[in-house]
Amino acid sequence: MIEKIRMAELTSEEARQELTGDAVVLLPMGSLEDQGIHAPMGDYMAADLMAVEIARMARADGVACFVAPVIPFGGKDYFESSHGGISISHTTLAALLDDMFGCLNRHGIRKLMIINGHGGNVPAITEVALRWRQKAGLFVPSMYLWQVAYGQLPALIGAETAQKTSGHGGDPLTSVGLHFYPDLLRPDLRRPAPAGSEIKGMKISGFSSISYDGANIQVPIEALEATETGAYGCDPSLCSAETGAALVARLASIGAGLVRDHVARGLHD
Structure with a gap:
């Protein structure tokens, strides 16, 4: 071949x-x-x-x-x-x-x-x-x-750790990047994703949703309104090349x- x-x-x-x-x-x-x-x-x-x-x-x-x-x-x-x-x-x-x-x-x-x-x-x-x-x-x-990858992470690194690292800007992509091209990442800029973002008086619950009365409601928001760091719902500092x-x-x-x-x-x- x-x-x-x-x-x-x-x-x-x-x-x-x-x-x-x-x-x-x-x-x-x-x-x-x-x-x-x-x-x-x-x-x-x-x-x-x-x-x-x-x-x-x-x-x-x-x-x-x-x-x-x-x-x-x-x-x-x-x-x-x-x-x-x-x-x-x-x-x-x-x-x-x-x-x-x-x-x-x-x-x-x-x-x-x-x-x-x-x-x-x-x-x-x-x-x-x-x-x-x-x-x-x-x-x-x-x-x-x-x-x-989200489905595989708990078996690879444990459910508790996976819950902390999984999310946009965290696992799986940050760990995969640390494996494939570590020189392109900036570990010094990693920090936990911000929380508590709101829009029009409503709590943002995702990149396209708000939380109201225990329900997620889809709304037309943009990623920067949910997080100024690009990370959401995770701690990228816990990602690793080994993962x-x-x-x-x-x-x-x-x-x-x-x-x-x-x-x-x-x-x-």
């Missing part, structure tokens, strides 16, 4: 030889937004590196697995308030995914899996994946990395297993 994993590194002749109907292609995507004042804004970097880890592990199981160029801009949501952040409309993101699916499908590359690192991408992913299943029989799973390494290993195992056991066998209708 060729050593190159990233599609961008293949020559056109190598692409013709390697990107056959048996090949699995991973499509990484993320965002460019506030990840906490201590962390780099581009969480797409972690999604891209996770895709490579998954591909490497899948290759060890004999699967010809490649990684497509990462989509760095996330779908618009409450994080558009991030200074320097860049987001794109859901219509634009869906159109981009639609075009990627179309190009790959044209060349008979139909074993696809999305490696997603941003919640704001989920609506566009759902729309496009359903459309391509209906019109072409493609069945494309999407692994939302950080959603999966990041354990998370990366677990996420890679889950992703590669899904590729090996299902995607590589073909999931088409």
Whole structure:
């Protein structure tokens, strides 16, 4: 099997030889937004590196697995308030995914899996994946990395610790960043997320909600109104490279297993 994993590194002749109907292609995507004042804004970097880890592990199981160029801009949501952040409309993101699916499908590359690192991408992913299943029989799973990671953290670091570290600007992304690219983080800026934010006299209970009479009510707020540090509901100072390494290993195992056991066998209708 060729050593190159990233599609961008293949020559056109190598692409013709390697990107056959048996090949699995991973499509990484993320965002460019506030990840906490201590962390780099581009969480797409972690999604891209996770895709490579998954591909490497899948290759060890004999699967010809490649990684497509990462989509760095996330779908618009409450994080558009991030200074320097860049987001794109859901219509634009869906159109981009639609075009990627179309190009790959044209060349008979139909074993696809999305490696997603941003919640704001989920609506566009759902729309496009359903459309391509209906019109072409493609069945494309999407692994939302950080959603999966939240579920894995209690077993890796203990439920009590996970409760303290889990949240935007904390685990899983800060620990994963400390593992993948520690030189890009600013540990000196880490501090517990602020609490008690209010808007129009109501207590903010999340990036898009307020609390009223024991219920969470969705409201049109932006991330900066919930937290000035980008961190919410967690203590980033408790994150660690060790936790990041354990998370990366677990996420890679889950992703590669899904590729090996299902995607590589073909999931088409």
